[in-house]
Amino acid sequence: MLHKFVGGDDAAILDVMDKVLTGSLKFASAAHFNDPFEFKFKSVAPSRDRFDAWHRQHHPERSAAELENAWAAFAGPAADWNTSYAPRANVLSRLFVLCLVERWDSHLMWSHYTNAHRGFAVVYKPEVIDTLAASADHVGSGHVSYRAEPPELRWFEASPGEMLGPILFTKPTAWSYEKELRIVRAGEPAGAIFVTVDPSLISGVILGARAPASLIAKAIAARRSRPDLRVQQVSSGGGYDLTLVEVDENLKRANHIL
Structure with a gap:
């Protein structure tokens, strides 16, 4: 299963749960990620032979004059701007990302992304990936690779999508x-893009350990209209490990965590 952690103040989180359970998914602008060091790369300039060969393969329609102007961007005085800053700014403004995780039992994620356990995690079936990938605006999807150094952008050594891939999926x-x-999709510059999928792709919700009674009631009410929706809450078995308990109609609060 795949999980999306959701936070917000106690009033706003109720509206968010309503939207989420109808299948709404938020793709955040890459320009607005909380870590400003994401999507960095080390630019590696091409040779002129590589530059020409790449354009013969991918853009044979470009004139000799156009190619000379383009090459000047890599070899001229503004090369650093044209190969590092400007491409990254373009990526940040026109790409939108949905971040999911395979694990639900991370203390850090519950603390960082759910307003200190007052939010919830929505649980998606893996099929949601294929559904989103079918969009015409789909750029790519995959697991993130974690590295000590930014990836290299080796200009004109692969197709545009292959060159961009390591930048999008490295942290x-x-x-x-x-x-x-x-999951990454393209769009015009904006704060976010909202996409709706079939709610049947949602298998359940996991409530934070400090979820307010109003949020618990909202999840239970949603299950009344959809009995297959699983509602659980984060608990602890007496140690630090996180566990899950089922939330039923008579359970006002699954935990007693202050």
């Missing part, structure tokens, strides 16, 4: 605990 090693899987 610093400090984030490796997340075990993230992300």
Whole structure:
């Protein structure tokens, strides 16, 4: 299963759960990620032979004058701007990312992404990946690789999509605990893109250990209209390990965590 952690203040989180359970998914702008060091890369300039060969294969329609102007961007005085800053700015403004994780039992994710356990995690069936990949705006999807150094962008040594892939799916090693899987789509510059999938792709919700009574009631009400929706809450078996308990109609609060 795949999980999306959701947080917010106690009033807003109720509206968010309503939207989520109808199948709404938020693709956040790459420009607005909380870590400003994401999507970094080390630019590796091409040789002129490689530059020409790549354009013969991928853009044979470009004139000799156009090619000379393009080469000047890599070999001229503004090469650093044209090969590092400008491409990254374009990526950040036009790509949107949905971040999912395969694990639900991370203390850090519950603390960071669910307003200190007052939110919830929505549980998606793996088929949601194929559904989202069918979109015409789909750029790519896959597991994130965690590395100590940014990936290299080796200009004109692969197709545009292959060159971009490592940039989209690499993060610093400090984030490796997340075990993230992300889906990327393209769009015009905006704060976010919302996509709706069939709600049957949602198998359940996991409530944070401090989920307010109103959020618990909202999840139970959703299950009344959809009996197959599983509602659980984070608990602890007396140690630090996180466990899950089923939430039923008579359970006002699954935990007694202050």
